Amino acid sequence: LTSVTIPESVTSIGGYAFSGCSGLTSVTIPESVTSIGGYAFSGCSGLTSVTIPESVTSIGGYAFDECSGLTSVTIPNSVTSIGSQAFCYCTGLTSVTIPGSVTSIGDRAFWLCSGLTSVVIGSGVTSIGDGAFSDCPKLVAVAVERETPVTIGSNTFSNRSNATLYVPIGCKAAYAAAEYWKDFREIKEAGLNYEYDMSKKEATVIALPDGNRYEGIIIIPSSVTYGGETYTVTSIGNSAFYGCSGLTSVTIPNSVTSIGECAFSWCSGLTSINIPNSVTSIGSSAFYGTAWYDNQPDGLVYAGKV
16 A cells, blocks of 8 residues: 545544555545544554644544654644654654644654654643653754743653753743753743833833843844733843853844843853844943953944944
8 A cells, every 4th residue: 555545524534544554655634534543654654744634633642653754744723632652753754843723742742753853832832741852862943932831741852962942032931841951052032021111012121030040042022912012122221131141142133222231241151142223322331241242353343233
């Protein structure tokens, strides 16, 4: 059996339906199908790609287990759950995007996906199971697109050579699960603290929650939500990142017009900073004691248009 076209009359693919069909290279799943059962395509090592239709709401446990030839999979916005070991040992997968509709990722869902290098986890995910991405040695980037805590299982990202965790502004996931994520090299867009101007709908970055214990890269957002209202980030306050010696890189959005006094003073590890043309004023000693400033040539220093 090399190819299968499932007819429109089918509403579910049962457990073990095509399990062990190692010669199967393509399968067409119609929009009528709403669920894919456990072990449905387990061991179909010849499958190279799968497009799951928008009608499917759940992917059962072990559904694509040991599909080693699978190089791409499209998970639609209709899917709400990915079962345990659903894509375990899919060694050909290099990247996965989990849509915002998914609320749970089962235990060891992507375990032993040795070729996996990047994962984007949508905003709807509230739980990631034990070992969901364990033994993925090439995994270097995990983006978590949510601003509220997410429950992380044990050993979720264990046994990879190194990885970078990207979390959105205000996300507490990295702190709640520090036990498992403490060895990530960088935490991007960490939970910054703001001061809000209610009348102008503007926000000012005032501090990092962990002060100089912070390490890695900061991407300052152009807007933040507070009390149900959206505020444009227009300034970086005085001494906002003072003494963050582990900070290595900062990206400032085009919404920012001013950088306060000593804003990045004594961030000794800061080697890269992107200052947009929207910035019109920079306070005294804003970059004093940073590697970025110390590496500038003698004479005039241009920071954006300033």
